[in-house]
Amino acid sequence: MTPAARIETAIQLLTEIMDTPRPADAIASLFFKNRRYIGAKDRAAVAGQAYGVLRRWARLSWWIEKVGAPVTPRTLVIADLMLSQGKTPESIENNFAGGRFSPPPMSDAEWKLAKALETRTLAHPKQPDPVKVEVPDWAAEPLQRAFGDRFLAEMGAMLGEAPLDLRVNPVKGTREEAIAQLAAAGIEAKPTALSPVGLRLEGRAPIMALQAYKDGLIEIQDEGSQLVAFLTDAQPGMQVVDFCAGAGGKTLAIAAMMENRGRVVAADVLAGRLTRAKERFRRAGLHNIETRPLANERDPWVKRHKLRFDRVVVDAPCTGTGTWRRNPDSRWRPLGPGLSELEGLQASILESAARLVRPGGRLVYATCSLLPEENERQVEGFLARHPDFTLLPVPEAWPANWGAPPVKDVMLRLTPLRHDTDGFFAAVMVRKDDGSAPVAEGEGEAEEAGEA
Numbered sequence: 001m002t003p004a005a006r007i008e009t010a011i012q013l014l015t016e017i018m019d020t021p022r023p024a025d026a027i028a029s030l031f032f033k034n035r036r037y038i039g040a041k042d043r044a045a046v047a048g049q050a051y052g053v054l055r056r057w058a059r060l061s062w063w064i065e066k067v068g069a070p071v072t073p074r075t076l077v078i079a080d081l082m083l084s085q086g087k088t089p090e091s092i093e094n095n096f097a098g099g100r101f102s103p104p105p106m107s108d109a110e111w112k113l114a115k116a117l118e119t120r121t122l123a124h125p126k127q128p129d130p131v132k133v134e135v136p137d138w139a140a141e142p143l144q145r146a147f148g149d150r151f152l153a154e155m156g157a158m159l160g161e162a163p164l165d166l167r168v169n170p171v172k173g174t175r176e177e178a179i180a181q182l183a184a185a186g187i188e189a190k191p192t193a194l195s196p197v198g199l200r201l202e203g204r205a206p207i208m209a210l211q212a213y214k215d216g217l218i219e220i221q222d223e224g225s226q227l228v229a230f231l232t233d234a235q236p237g238m239q240v241v242d243f244c245a246g247a248g249g250k251t252l253a254i255a256a257m258m259e260n261r262g263r264v265v266a267a268d269v270l271a272g273r274l275t276r277a278k279e280r281f282r283r284a285g286l287h288n289i290e291t292r293p294l295a296n297e298r299d300p301w302v303k304r305h306k307l308r309f310d311r312v313v314v315d316a317p318c319t320g321t322g323t324w325r326r327n328p329d330s331r332w333r334p335l336g337p338g339l340s341e342l343e344g345l346q347a348s349i350l351e352s353a354a355r356l357v358r359p360g361g362r363l364v365y366a367t368c369s370l371l372p373e374e375n376e377r378q379v380e381g382f383l384a385r386h387p388d389f390t391l392l393p394v395p396e397a398w399p400a401n402w403g404a405p406p407v408k409d410v411m412l413r414l415t416p417l418r419h420d421t422d423g424f425f426a427a428v429m430v431r432k433d434d435g436s437a438p439v440a441e442g443e444g445e446a447e448e449a450g451e452a
């Protein structure tokens with residue numbers, strides 16, 4: 001592809017991302033699937049340009065609006081070429097030559113924009129703090145309140161790309177074996193600092209094409225997500241529910257901890273996600289997982305199984321503010337419910353799922369959000385309504401034989417700045433075992449769960 005064709009294709013991709021209410025990753029993957037003639041290097045360049053704009057969106061938009069131009073995929077790319085890539089207006093004009101494989105010629109407003117940005121840099125001291133660190137309006141106030149004078153540093157650490165983390169599946173092999181297999185494929189992987197079964201790769205690698213992946217020895221999972229799963233301290237033989245299992249990232253880690261013994265129920269309201277998760281369970285060689293599609297969090301299955309489970313995980317739907325490095329588009333186009341709707345849903349899911357926990361059992365509440373409204377406030381509210389639950393500090397919840405706990409705090413709050421993981425929150429609560437809990441109804445309804 002010529003540089004002009006790459007620019008035009010990036011503008012097309014960006015237009016699809018801005019116009020389609022789906023995650024950018026899904027849109028990009030379909031975009032390239034429909035254009036198989038685009039080779040790997042060109043694909044990387046086109047995606048790099050489009051994602052670069054998504055990562056620099058607020059600062060680019062700030063400049064475009066300052067100059068009085070409309071914010072469009074074309075002006076965003078023009079501003080990015082000027083401010084991030086040091087191009088001149090003339091060189092951009094040369095690429096915007098029209099014809100089959102180039103962007104149509106620049107309008108007067110676009111030319112004026114390019115000229116106005118000559119000698120400028122992306123950052124400007126007059127940019128408001130949220131613009132400097134690419135924080136959208138809907139999240140600025142709660143994040144500023146949460147981080148105080150660390151706001152700029154914490155959010156600044158979310159501007160770059162996330163590393164690629166893997167989790168080694170102990171059912172299939174050791175971390176050393178995985179490192180050796182990756183090295184044989186020319187991929188350097190280093191042990192993660194906090195997860196005892198994690199590996200970190202700098203840069204991208206075609207993981208899914210590797211034999212180690214196909215054999216289930218490695219899975220893609222952020223180190224923070226691995227740590228949340230380990231806080232269950234799920235033991236072989238236990239009964240566990242992963243209430244918001246989704247595509248099964250944490251279910252896999254939990255079932256592997258249990259060495260394939262006992263039972264894990266992967267539940268979710270999206271049956272399609274559970275179906276996709278089954279393939280991952282199979283690849284991982286895990287046979288102790290059942291799937292349970294739920295109509296909603298108050299599905300009658302919950303009542304029928306109350307007080308039955310040793311461990312219940314609620315990995316609640318959330319704003320995903322902790323994953324902005326991976327999903328820069330989610331800052332600008334939050335696709336699910338808004339914060340206040342999520343707060344109600346999170347409380348309702350926690351309330352219902354808690355019924356499943358047996359006396360002495362654990363309830364792990366987690367999000368990939370950095371917002372206290374979705375995290376500490378939910379846990380505090382739940383504990384105030386349920387004096388039969390108490391908080392178990394992270395160092396006490398952490399499995400005894402898994403090395404040092406990742407943090408010394410009562411609740412787990414991971415951020416890219418401080419832990420070099422995605423942003424994650426988790427709190428572990430235990431139902432008191434003092435004989436005051438109601439007795440479980442009926443027994444042995446395992447056969448009701450779907451086959452994994």
Ligand SMILES: C[S@@+](CC[C@H](N)C(=O)[O-])C[C@H]1O[C@@H](n2cnc3c(N)ncnc32)[C@H](O)[C@@H]1O
Pocket residue numbers: 225243244245246247248249250251267268269270273294296297315316317318349368
């Ligand atoms: C953060 S994602 C889960 C990610 C997953 N645990 C993992 O580690 O890969 C939250 C999940 O909650 C599910 N969910 C949304 N509303 C729900 C509800 N009312 N009851 C149960 N699950 C729900 C969503 O479908 C989504 O899969």
